[in-house]
Amino acid sequence: MAVRYELIKVCKQSGARLGRLHTPHGTFETPMFMPVGTQATVKTMSPEELKEIGSGVILANTYHLYLRPGHEVVREAGGLHRFMNWNRGILTDSGGFQVFSLSTLRKITEEGVSFRSHISGEPLFLSPEKSIEVQNALGADIIMAFDECPPFPAEREYVRASLERTTRWAERCLRAHRRPEDQALFGIVQGGMYRDLREQSAAQLVAMDFPGYAVGGLSVGEPKELMYEILSHTTPLLPAGKPRYLMGVGSPDALIEGVIRGIDMFDCVLPTRIARNGTTMTSQGRLVVRNARYARDFSPLDPECDCYTCRHYTRAYIRHLIKADETFGLRLTTYHNLYFLTRLMERVREAIREDRLLDFRDQFFAKYYGGDQ
Numbered sequence: 001m002a003v004r005y006e007l008i009k010v011c012k013q014s015g016a017r018l019g020r021l022h023t024p025h026g027t028f029e030t031p032m033f034m035p036v037g038t039q040a041t042v043k044t045m046s047p048e049e050l051k052e053i054g055s056g057v058i059l060a061n062t063y064h065l066y067l068r069p070g071h072e073v074v075r076e077a078g079g080l081h082r083f084m085n086w087n088r089g090i091l092t093d094s095g096g097f098q099v100f101s102l103s104t105l106r107k108i109t110e111e112g113v114s115f116r117s118h119i120s121g122e123p124l125f126l127s128p129e130k131s132i133e134v135q136n137a138l139g140a141d142i143i144m145a146f147d148e149c150p151p152f153p154a155e156r157e158y159v160r161a162s163l164e165r166t167t168r169w170a171e172r173c174l175r176a177h178r179r180p181e182d183q184a185l186f187g188i189v190q191g192g193m194y195r196d197l198r199e200q201s202a203a204q205l206v207a208m209d210f211p212g213y214a215v216g217g218l219s220v221g222e223p224k225e226l227m228y229e230i231l232s233h234t235t236p237l238l239p240a241g242k243p244r245y246l247m248g249v250g251s252p253d254a255l256i257e258g259v260i261r262g263i264d265m266f267d268c269v270l271p272t273r274i275a276r277n278g279t280t281m282t283s284q285g286r287l288v289v290r291n292a293r294y295a296r297d298f299s300p301l302d303p304e305c306d307c308y309t310c311r312h313y314t315r316a317y318i319r320h321l322i323k324a325d326e327t328f329g330l331r332l333t334t335y336h337n338l339y340f341l342t343r344l345m346e347r348v349r350e351a352i353r354e355d356r357l358l359d360f361r362d363q364f365f366a367k368y369y370g371g372d373q
């Protein structure tokens with residue numbers, strides 16, 4: 001079995017799960033946050049720094065690596081783990097979503113999606129079979145079914161037709177998968193903001209017995225309360241003995257609310273993306289270190305953080321680097337933001353062990369959102 005989920009316990013106060021994800025590249029505790037390394041690197045971080053931070057599973061992306069350097073190059077390198085010198089877990093997203101959000105002149109049919117590369121402009125095509133062929137060549141421990149993530153808002157009829165095609169594509173992915181013994185293929189539940197369509201999508205995918213399930217099509221611009229409501233309705237439909245992965249979610253509040261609603265795995269570009277424009281996450285909330293008010297502030301980003309950045313550098317110095325467009329500044333903010341979210345998930349797991357996750361949420365929100373949460 002490529003990937004196995006072990007349920008350790010359920011928090012008596014919140015119903016949240018504490019688990020372990022056993023993969024061919026190690027066993028990692030859940031709930032977990034997975035840093036995004038789209039082009040086979042978590043931007044500005046070395047593998048050694050990611051290990052220091054405590055990252056277990058990181059993401060890479062089929063669409064990007066198919067376009068550049070090409071999946072055959074990565075296959076010849078011996079797969080992604082060898083190519084990027086990362087010997088822990090890797091998950092690749094299937095590329096469908098990125099075609100919609102990145103490429104131009106795309107056309108979707110039953111067969112797949114034709115589009116123009118956002119790099120060279122050349123006409124390309126991704127189908128369930130092509131996506132799985134690329135993911136098999138990349139060699140990630142967890143690979144994702146090729147799906148369509150409907151825009152938000154979207155007409156009910158469009159969402160229903162789309163989820164039914166996504167289900168047919170999921171079937172084609174299962175058939176095309178060549179390495180089930182060392183790469184776990186996860187199904188992706190769609191269905192937009194329609195509870196009955198979410199039920200339909202979940203039922204159809206659960207019947208196919210995937211080793212894990214993702215909830216897709218959320219965090220697409222809908223109000224957070226609506227995301228939480230759809231999530232509350234969807235996760236119970238998924239098998240308790242399998243991992244549940246909420247795609248594209250990573251703000252502190254959404255992570256905690258997602259864990260409370262039964263999610264085990266999260267990914268989001270937020271912490272690394274905002275770091276690159278000088279915005280950091282601290283125990284007292286967001287801190288935009290490039291602001292002038294920090295020019296002579298010689299305290300650490302977060303007085304309560306013990307990460308490399310906070311132990312050795314000040315807000316004034318980091319602000320200077322960001323303003324001077326020095327890449328070392330981006331490395332320091334990225335390192336801290338990833339450490340902050342990884343540490344947050346450790347504290348969430350501790351709270352589950354001690355049956356007090358709802359209390360932890362209230363305490364964390366009061367500090368992080370200054371009580372206005």
Ligand SMILES: CC(C)(C)OC(=O)NCc1c[nH]c2nc(N)[nH]c(=O)c12
Pocket residue numbers: 093094095096097144145147148149188215216217218219220221247248249
């Ligand atoms: C807008 C952001 C990226 C924050 O979230 C989403 O779009 N969330 C949905 C999402 C993220 N990544 C996915 N991959 C795939 N295959 N399918 C999806 O639905 C998604």
Ligand SMILES: [Zn+2]
Pocket residue numbers: 301302305306307308309310311336339
């Ligand atoms: Zn720090």
